[in-house]
Amino acid sequence: MPFENPAPENGGRDGGRDGAGENEAGTPRARNGARAAHPPGGDILPLRLEGVCYAPEGRTLVGELTLELRDGGPTVVLGANGAGKSLTLRLCHGLLEPTAGTVRWMGPDAARARWAQAMVFQRPVLLRRSVLANVVYGLALRGVSRRERPALAMEALRATGLEAMAGRQARVLSAGEAQRLSLARAWALRPRVLFLDEPTANLDPAASRAVEEIIAAIGAAGTKIVMTTHDLGQARRLAHEVLFMHRGRVLERSPAPQFFQQPNNEAARAFLKGELLW
Numbered sequence: 001m002p003f004e005n006p007a008p009e010n011g012g013r014d015g016g017r018d019g020a021g022e023n024e025a026g027t028p029r030a031r032n033g034a035r036a037a038h039p040p041g042g043d044i045l046p047l048r049l050e051g052v053c054y055a056p057e058g059r060t061l062v063g064e065l066t067l068e069l070r071d072g073g074p075t076v077v078l079g080a081n082g083a084g085k086s087l088t089l090r091l092c093h094g095l096l097e098p099t100a101g102t103v104r105w106m107g108p109d110a111a112r113a114r115w116a117q118a119m120v121f122q123r124p125v126l127l128r129r130s131v132l133a134n135v136v137y138g139l140a141l142r143g144v145s146r147r148e149r150p151a152l153a154m155e156a157l158r159a160t161g162l163e164a165m166a167g168r169q170a171r172v173l174s175a176g177e178a179q180r181l182s183l184a185r186a187w188a189l190r191p192r193v194l195f196l197d198e199p200t201a202n203l204d205p206a207a208s209r210a211v212e213e214i215i216a217a218i219g220a221a222g223t224k225i226v227m228t229t230h231d232l233g234q235a236r237r238l239a240h241e242v243l244f245m246h247r248g249r250v251l252e253r254s255p256a257p258q259f260f261q262q263p264n265n266e267a268a269r270a271f272l273k274g275e276l277l278w
Contacts, residue, residue: 043107044116044192045224046070047092052101054087054248062087062248065101069193073240074215074225076256078232080276084248085228089195092226093119115142118186119195122202124178131173131181132157132166138185156188160214176207183214194218196227200234212238232272236260244268246276 047069054062062084069075069092077085090096091103094114105113127134135153144152157163160180165173170181179199186194196215200208212234219225219238229235235242239256246267254264263269270276 043071044105044110044113045107046105047193048102048104048106049092050102050104052091052098052103054084054091054096055099060248062091062098065091065250067243067250067253068106069224069226071224074219074227074238075241075243076235076239077226077228077243077245078235078271079245080271081230082247083245085245086197087248088245089119089197089226089228093117093195095119116192117195118189118191118193119197120179120182120186120199122198124182126170126173126178126181128171129169130166131162131168131170134170134181135185135188139188142189152188153184156184159187159217160184161210174207176203176210179203179207179211180214183211183218187214187218191223193224193226196225198228198230200229200231208234232260244271246271 049065049067052062052065053060065088077088079085087096091098094103104110109116127137129137132150132153135156136149139149139152140146154163154166157166160183162177162180162184165177170178173181183199199215200211203211208231215225215227215238225238227238236256239259242252242254242256242259243250244252244254244259244263244265244267252259252264252268259268260272263272267276
């Protein structure tokens with residue numbers, strides 16, 4: 001199964017002694033001047049979906065998706081509630097199996113796809129341990145050596161503005177801090193592709209902008225961003241291209257400026273006007 005943010009454990013042992021970091025000279029800087037880490041070598045892109053359907057108990061929720069996600073700037077998936085955006089990300093990431101069709105990584109290092117992608121969810125799932133130990137735990141699951149983990153984890157915390165909170169218990173963080181920790185945990189793995197499912201849905205404007213800065217820095221470091229959002233302002237700021245979904249299907253794929261200025265179909269135009277409910 002592809003990596004996802006780890007689920008809570010029953011134990012409360014603090015693995016905060018582990019953690020790590022590399023000197024990534026020349027890469028973009030994120031919050032507090034921390035350097036962004038390059039994604040791992042090799043490439044798993046493009047990701048190809050061919051005739052993908054998801055129809056649990058015979059009810060089609062995502063239908064007949066055929067598309068290819070390529071390297072480049074962030075791909076933002078837009079659409080009304082129930083359009084199938086989050087399900088599509090889960091199908092791409094491998095958390096859901098399609099009822100029909102195929103989801104295949106086509107790059108020369110496709111065999112590494114399990115380890116070269118990560119996903120951050122709308123509601124962070126944090127371990128009952130320190131902020132640092134949450135990041136270290138993800139690195140341990142990925143098989144990073146114990147000696148390297150502390151520095152890599154601290155580098156990710158610096159990049160997300162959480163270095164000063166490394167020893168704090170993760171479950172007392174604010175909503176914005178918790179989401180930044182989820183991003184730090186994913187970023188520490190240096191994924192080639194990062195899926196983000198409405199990462200700022202529950203955050204206030206200031207916390208949302210802080211998360212946007214981190215997402216932009218991750219993308220600038222070379223990670224392919226694929227995300228969903230209901231925030232059209234955020235989509236305008238971050239998107240390189242837009243996939244517009246309606247009733248489980250992609251109705252439009254356009255460069256972001258074109259989509260927001262002159263969408264190609266009636267449903268997309270209604271959505272941008274706030275008139276499309278379902």
